[in-house]
Every structure is written in C-alpha cells, then in structure tokens.
Amino acid sequence: MIVAVTALPAAADDVEVHPSWEGMPEVDKIQRILNVTAQGSLVSSMLAVLIGAGVLGLGRAFGSMGSGSRAASYIFGGGGGALLVAVCAKMVAWLVAPSASQPA
Numbered sequence: 001m002i003v004a005v006t007a008l009p010a011a012a013d014d015v016e017v018h019p020s021w022e023g024m025p026e027v028d029k030i031q032r033i034l035n036v037t038a039q040g041s042l043v044s045s046m047l048a049v050l051i052g053a054g055v056l057g058l059g060r061a062f063g064s065m066g067s068g069s070r071a072a073s074y075i076f077g078g079g080g081g082a083l084l085v086a087v088c089a090k091m092v093a094w095l096v097a098p099s100a101s102q103p104a
Contacts, residue, residue: 041085048078 024030052074059067 038085038089042082045078045081045085048074048081050078052078 052071054071055067055074056071059065059071
C-alpha cells in the first residue's frame with residue numbers, strides 16, 4: 001500500500017471544464033427541437049389562459065360558481081406555464097454561460 005501511494009505524482013494538473021455545445025453532433029437539430037418545444041409550451045399556455053377566460057366569462061354569464069374556480073385554475077396554470085418556460089430558458093443559459101470570474 002505504501003508503494004502505491006508513493007508512486008502517485010506529487011502534484012496533479014488542474015482540470016478545467018468549459019461546458020458548451022461546440023463540437024457536438026446534431027447541435028442544430030437539438031436546438032430546433034428545444035425551440036419548437038418551447039414554442040409549443042408557450043402556445044398551449046396561452047390557449048389555457050384564453051380557454052380559462054372564456055369559461056370564466058360564460059360562468060359569470062350563466063351564474064356558475066364551479067366554472068369560475070375551474071377557469072381561474074386554467075388562467076393561473078397557463079400563466080404559470082408561460083412563466084416557467086421563460087424562467088427555465090434563462091436558468092439554462094445562466095448555468096451554461098461562462099462565468100465572468102473564471103478566465104476563458
């Protein structure tokens with residue numbers, strides 16, 4: 001055991017990691033899939049808000065309290081989904097971006 005420990009180098013080289021899409025195969029296809037998925041999520045979120053607003057309007061017109069609470073969940077869910085898509089995109093960009101404190 002002592003022989004194995006003394007055989008290790010005295011100082012190891014520093015390891016640096018710079019995550020990026022550079023050099024990865026099919027980057028354009030992956031980016032296109034991410035863009036289409038984000039756009040579909042935003043469209044479905046906006047549809048949920050519009051459907052919720054329509055149900056809320058019809059519920060108030062016909063005096064239905066049950067449809068009003070369901071409509072509110074559609075509206076808040078659609079708004080939350082759109083916010084989640086925007087925030088997640090910013091978080092991924094922030095995590096992958098090179099840090100200003102580290103040399104490039």
